[in-house]
Amino acid sequence: MPELPEVEALARFLTERAGGQVIARVELGALSALKTFDPPLESLRGRTIDGVTRRGKYLCVSTRDEAVPEPRWLIVHLARGGWVQWRDTVPAGRAKPGRGPLALRVGLSSGPGFDITEQGTEKRLAIWVVPDPAVVEGVARLGPDPLGDGFDQAALATALAGRSGNLKSVLTDQSVLAGVGNAYSDEALHRARMSPFKPAGKLTAEDNQRLFEALRGVLSDALARAAGLPAKGLKGEKRSGMAVHGRAGEACPVCGDTVRQVAFATKSIQYCPTCQTGGKPLADRRLSRLLK
Template identity: 55%
Template sequence: MPELPEVHALTTDLGARLNGRVIDRLDVIAFAALKTYDPPVSALSGTTVHSVTRHGKFLDIAADDLHIVIHLARAGWIRWRENAPALAARAGKTALAARLVLDDGSGLDITEAGSKKSLSVSVVRDPAEVPGIARLGPDPLQEHFTLETFAEILRSAGKSQLKGVLRNQSIIAGIGNAYSDEILHTARMSPFKPATLTDDEVARLFDALQFTLRNAIERADGLAASELKKEKKSGLQVHGRTGEPCPVCGDMVRQVIFSDTTFQYCPTCQTGGKVLADRVLSRLLK
């Protein structure tokens, strides 16, 4: 799933390609992906792109007084095309959800792999009209996201598990499964640790959050969209590396599987050497 660092890099790459360009049309192939009907997608024809930004993990392409808001969900991605070929609903295991075509025939393919379809495309006059954006928590890379802000977030979360707090988009915008694993590994904290932390632990987790996200953005800076997935995977310490040695201590990276997600951690670095039971009812480790 693309998370804050990848979406941040996408805004840079796509901004350089799209700013000042005129939109010919937005072709919607997977109609379930389109979440709005007013204004219609036809209203985009002839508009000029003036910015590409993000809101958490949402991509926002602004053209005149309209916004194309894209959430890539778990298996979505964007591919730049110099020339748009004839529309094809599916290429291998990847389905074309929508295509943004510019007036010279170049543009973007918005695709989604797998059978579970949750990618969304919205055409709105104000990004806040998209429910997912309206309920976003603060952006962890904004200036106002201070140590004090983070401490208050954790106090409000009470005994909620840190993994869930970091991933909750209504609490903090932009962090998903992969980077929450990485942040907790850097902070040397269990994914199941309650958010009731000491002041020193809050500071350690805040520093780990800032380091992990900013380091990922720095690595991705200047890369084209086609290179971002590979870069993300190469920079991960524990996420997606079950069975491999931890790069910090050499212990084997373990995983916990839930009904809808899987996460990874290092027992030596994060849980005092204890292996978490690989089931939903794992005991909380402090």
């Protein structure tokens, strides 16, 4: 799933490639992906792309038209299997809704364009055309951005205060922190040397400092590695930069212990016992008492 660093890199990539260009074509490939009807998707045609920004895990494409001064945004949530594919030349034939991975095709007046695609059978990618990103419910409820200028240790402490869940679940709650998902929460907890099951609302001041530094460090490092990469290179860069996420059975790069996993129905947690749980494996998330 694309998270904060990848979505930020995609936003910068699209701004560089598509910013200032006029939308000549906009074609839906997956009817279920479009969540709004007014204004219609077709109303984006003829508008100029001002730029692309990120809010949490949402891509936000700002457009303008001197003849229609009202603001209009194309908002995309890539969900688990979504991605952006740049095309130097957009196929001549009109995209048609079907069972393939194409969710949306945007063609630019100068010839190139980009596809929004979604792999897998779990179709959760979502698209909106709105006058303001805040109209989208998921955007409106986002918590603070961990890489935002005003985000500091006090802001993290406030976000976690009184939370009843464990750190893993709270860090991935988008209403608590915007943009952190399964992968970077694993990485931040590993760097902070904390169990994923430690209660989020019971951190000491020292815990909070370690977690803040780990969270900002992991996200900043990932964003720096992604800087300047084309969209097609971001997935590989994300995988190569992981210390524990997706590396169950491999050696921890810090201590050499074997990276372990706790499996859920649709996702999993990867962690290092030596670094995070006092050397003891977490056998089951419901039974584990390894909270420190």
